[in-house]
Amino acid sequence: MKTLHLPKTLGRIAALLAPSLFVIASAAAPGAAATKGMVKRSDLEIVDCLLPGQVRQLGNSSFLSQRRPIRTTASECSIRGGEYVAYDRADLQSALRIWMQAAESGDVEAQTNVGEIYERGMGVTPDYEAAAKWYQKAADKNYARALFNLGTMYEQGLGVPQDGLKALNLYRQAWGVPEDSIIFTSAAQREQEELRKELDAAIAEKDAQLGLLQKQLKDLQEQLAKQPAVEQTADNSSKEIEALKRWIAQLEQERRKSTERLAGIPKTRTPQGTTELAQLPPTADERTLQGMNFGRYYAIVIGNQNYQSIESLETPKYDAARAARILADRYGFTVSILEDANDITMLKAINDLNAVLKPEDNLLIYYAGHGARLQSGKSEAGYWLPVNADAPPKDTFWVPNEQITGHLGRLPAKRVLVVADSCYAGLLSTDPSYLFLNDKVTYSKDYIKFKLPKRARLLLSSGGDKPVLDEGSGGNSVFARAFLDELENNQGILSSPELFSRIRKRVEIAAQKNKFVQVPEFKSIKGAGHEVGDFFFVPRVRS
CATH class of the missing domain: 3.40.50.1460 (Rossmann fold)
Incomplete structure (x- = not known):
């Protein structure tokens, strides 16, 4: 190659x-x-490092704090007495082990790092649903990096339903932009117009398909009605009719969802000059x-x-x-x-x-x-x-x-x-x-x-x-x-x-x-x- x-x-x-x-x-x-x-090359490589806990004094008592995860060079991790996986850095589980305890305790940076580890896969097939779940935990606490990462998942439809408007709104929150900002409204308006066109086209396509299938269903039903009862039993027309009914029901459901989604698109004001x-x-x-x-x-x-x-x-x-x-x-x-x-x-x-x-x-x-x-x-x-x-x-x-x-x-x-x-x-x-x-x-x-x-x-x-x-x-x-x-x-x-x-x-x-x-x-x-x-x-x- x-x-x-x-x-x-x-x-x-x-x-x-x-x-x-x-x-x-x-x-x-x-x-x-x-x-x-x-x-050495290995000294300069970035690793997931678990630093030892700190010895702290509380009154007359001493205690060791929880170990702290960081991303740093292998050299710095060693100098600070940290632990990292030296020969299998592409292993998903070893990377998760470093960050998971802090993530489960509610640390938003650790939760976001866990999401990124799941999203990248780290040598295995990515788990986008798990990634989105951990991003959401940190996003719920308004952590900007998690909000942005979650937005990219919605934009691409990875682990969550694809939704450009939701992605845009998550980007807005990560950015710290108010909903009435010209920067957001101009982008949202563009995204809404594109989504409306897409949904209108999808609905029109479903209407055309439904028209053809309903006509085909009517013709089959009329043809079957003209046949004697004995012949109807041996005819495959009844099976075709049932298949057409299921197909029509599925298309009607898809059309209904598109219609509801179209009706739910919010209106944004037209942005003024700047x-x-x-x-x-x-x-x-x-x-x-x-x-x-x-x-x-x-x-x-x-x-x-x-x-x-x-x-x-x-x-x-x-x-x-x-x-x-x-x-x-x-x-x-x-x-x-x-x-x-x-x-x-x-x-x-x-x-x-x-x-x-x-x-x-x-x-x-x-x-x-x-x-x-x-x-x-x-x-x-x-x-x-x-x-x-x-x-x-x-x-x-x-x-x-x-x-x-x-x-x-x-x-x-x-x-x-x-x-x-x-x-x-x-x-x-x-x-x-x-x-x-x-x-x-x-x-x-x-x-x-x-x-x-x-x-x-x-x-x-x-x-x-x-x-x-x-x-x-x-x-x-x-x-x-x-x-x-x-x-x-x-x-x-x-x-x-x-x-x-x-x-x-x-x-x-x-x-x-x-x-x-x-x-x-x-x-x-x-x-x-x-x-x-x-x-x-x-x-x-x-x-």
Whole structure:
């Protein structure tokens, strides 16, 4: 199975690096990063860790508190005296054992983690009904992450009846948006219109089917009535009549349910105008605007191009260099560049940010390189391939999406956006598409105020679960060219859904010119602590 970009020679690879950029990694020498500082790959992997209880003093008595579950690196878990499963981390029961006691005692974070474990399956077939049950327990206590996760279940119809409006309402609650908010009403109105069309079409289809079946039933009954009683006994017409009656009754029941559901769709007021982002002035201080604190901006930019054991690529280094320059110069990011990084370098760079990032900060991770996927039973796993990766199916050095998600979940930054330009990049998230996204929605100052306090873990990928083009124009891949052009030309505050809506059609058209189908995706990264937040690009004032 060839799980690579589709390379094409595109000429030079060049970079103009600003003072705020620096290259922090290169894996030209195999194993160099692995031995430096005695860092091992296993030390950097995220595990479900059960920490020992605390010795507490109450008056003259001492007691040991209940053991505490956390998600952390294997190294930190060992240092803190914790317990984790070292050689079977894909086992569902071992992961549940860590979190279940706290979940049963009512801890909303633990309940949500249990739901995520059931939903992902962790090496076994997912149990969506169990996942929805545990999400509901935490959602009943208004825990934002559980509300959002439960919304994704209703949007997809996993473990619960599929219901887009209920999903939208759960997203609204997780977001903290009042029902009369323009942001919610505009999205709800769109969803209601689509549902009405769908139900009207279903009812019309049932009416047509019922008309045909009732006519067929009438004809059979008349035909049977004309036959002598002896012949009726031996005729199969009576059996057909009974089958038709059952079919008609079933269709009538389905039509009745659709009619009741149509009647139950609530009415929402038509949203009025709002202040557009484009009307907000730029700011010399990229951290604040009109009293809103956007925090500091950091980026890790990975360009894996020269592979040791598999086919090398043409554009990742140039894509990464241009991305780093635009992020630093245009938006004030502090950027770290990883060129031709191995697995340890990639995971360590992300893990080390725990000592740098603060709760109000922003992190963008840009990855350009090979991607892969492996099928295991009914589940499928996606991977980023470091330059020391072996060819499939030997995945010893591959970096699984599950580990990337685990690291993103424990980073303190409020807002994290992963931009992945690789094959199968969409597998980093199994969430449905971003439901609030709409080309006609106006992203206002109110939108920013609602979104800023919420955690965001978002994925903008070059494609779904298929190969993508490693070619384009100007030395960039198709996706990178669209993404970086939009960032470079942008003049105002830019939200990630708006950025996605700008580049999606550009990528599809450019890919078609190469006789290729490529559809970018924008999703939340469930399991990493997403709470319906957003990521904002705030450009510097040009002197």
